[in-house]
Amino acid sequence: MTGQRSDARRNYAHILAVAEAEVAAQGAHASLERIARIAGVGSATVRRHFPTRKALLEAVFEQRVHALCDRARTLCGERDSRAALVEWLRELLAYSLAARGLADVLSYQPLEDEAAQESCAAVIGAAGALLLRKAIDDHAVRADVTIDDLLVLIVGIALATENHTVPAAPADRAFQLVVAGLGAPGT
Structure with missing residues (x-):
């Protein structure tokens, strides 16, 4: 600009x-x-x-996305890496429900070009990947879980519940079910 x-x-x-x-x-x-x-x-x-509509939505959510990325970096310092990842995912879901349209932005298929590297989805994915990697390294989350898996789940929950009169309750229930499936074998 x-x-x-x-x-x-x-x-x-x-x-x-x-x-x-x-x-x-x-x-x-x-x-x-x-x-x-x-x-x-x-x-x-x-x-x-x-x-494009995507460019407009990316601009609308830029500040929220940067706040989520900053939060991920802060949470990387927590001792309980699984709890840190779950907290960040919960915050991402809450942002997605409060900021109607954010889930749509995150659900766009990233393009294979340089512009896609700065997209909301790419930036959120990179921030979340740091938390996920730490949790996997600590054997607190299953090793086969990817950040793409987690983003699909969060986006899916947000999109499935955003039009409910009160989306928080069904979204939280679905989130709890997802979190239960994250555990590493034997945890």
């Missing part, structure tokens, strides 16, 4: 703020045309800043 004119930076920030509110209300399928209308710009302006 550096090198842009000040009005372009203002437009970007305003469109992003409107998009955050719309995605919070409508989820990942919030209308780009409605976002443009509320922001007082043309749909071409929205598409110039965010060429």
Whole structure:
């Protein structure tokens, strides 16, 4: 965004703020045309800043994703690596339920290009992989579990429960069932 004119930076920030509110209300399928209308710009302006729905959603969730990554790094220092992993997964699920649309962003199939390396899914995956590796090394989690497995489960729980009147209870129940299956043999 550096090198842009000040009005372009203002437009970007305003469109992003409107998009955050719309995605919070409508989820990942919030209308780009409605976002443009509320922001007082043309749909071409929205598409110039965010060429795809995925690009818009990635921008909307960037701060939340970075907070989750910071949390993963903090939890890596915990003695109980399994508990740290489970706590981080619970926080990821809570974010996914509170921030409608985040699960959709995480469920996109990563592309095999450099841009995908900075996607929300790739960044979350890398952060979670650190916690998972430590738990596996400590024999606290089954060795055949991958971070992709865990993200599929969390995204699935979030998507399956996000439209419930109160999604937290069924999401927590499903999460508890998932966590029970993480144990290393003999634990």
